[in-house]
Amino acid sequence: MIGMPPPTRRGEFLAGLQAMIPLIVGGIPFGIIFGALAVTSGLSPWTAQAMSLIVFAGSAQFIAVGLVAQGATLPVIVLTTFIVNLRHALYAASLAPYVRHLPQRWLIPLGGLLTDESFLVSIQRYERGGDSPYKHWFYLGANLGMYVPWYLTTLIGILFGAVIPDASRLGLDFAMSATFIGMLIPTIRNRPVVLAVLVAGITAVLAYGLPNQIGLFLAAVLGVGAGMLGERLWPPAPQTLEAEAHEEAETNIAETRE
């Protein structure tokens, strides 16, 4: 673990950037893969790049591109993005008590650029405490430390994807499913999640023929309901909101679960 950063704006900011380095390195391939898949799925390079620039939400971006490839409509993709990003509310709620004193001009970049990765290092900074009045500079450093590399690696992927003649000859048509499988498996940590996954999977197949991807939402809603029901059957140990957010972020960060 890193020591206490110098209690200056610059010291905190640089410590926030530094804390992100291993996560940035781990994230490089995914930015490239996202960019390549986005353009081979039919999005224009500009749209793919704009997504990383102004949406900036890794998993949701992958899912959006997957839905574009399946021919989903715009409202479906936007609604799914909202649902998938809801977990960020958990992170924001955990960080809120630490940033309540800050003015609006701070809360916009701190909230708007929040990710699984920057949440984790920032909440750890707040938990380490100390009397530095500039901890929000650490948080800002962590957010920017994720934002800039994600943008740049997406660009590399787009340039790469644009010169691929036939994506299926490289197995790229399956890369999206493999990405989702790699994201899903680590979330299956207990019985309620197993139940949620079973119900969602069966519903998705049975409701596949319904128009407008209604099957997707039906499966998601029934899956979440099944998970909640599972909690009644197998009650989990009580956890604070902050501890829960921690666990959630760690599960969602690729390549760092050792």
Added chain:
Amino acid sequence: MNELLLVAGMAAVTFAVRYPVLVLVGKIPLPEGVFRALRYVPPAVLTAIIVPSVLMPQGAVDVSPANAYLVAGIVSALVAWRTKSLLLTIVIGMVVVLAWRALVG
């Protein structure tokens, strides 16, 4: 599809999740149950996308060796479970789908 509108919509809903909560917590009470339900959202949504795409790539359920996606999906799930590495899962999944097509298809 209007891609400009797509990106704008996605950006708006994403910001709407992250930012207001940061501001509102402590000022208005947030229901605990909502946060509990959130943990099931990613697994449910991901499953709802994955299962049809590997089980019924042509639109009908296909549980046969000719379905390379199903074979690669099973292998990918095993890799993800054993290694917990997303990158390894993607790379091996792509290799399996190509190899299976070359061998069977």
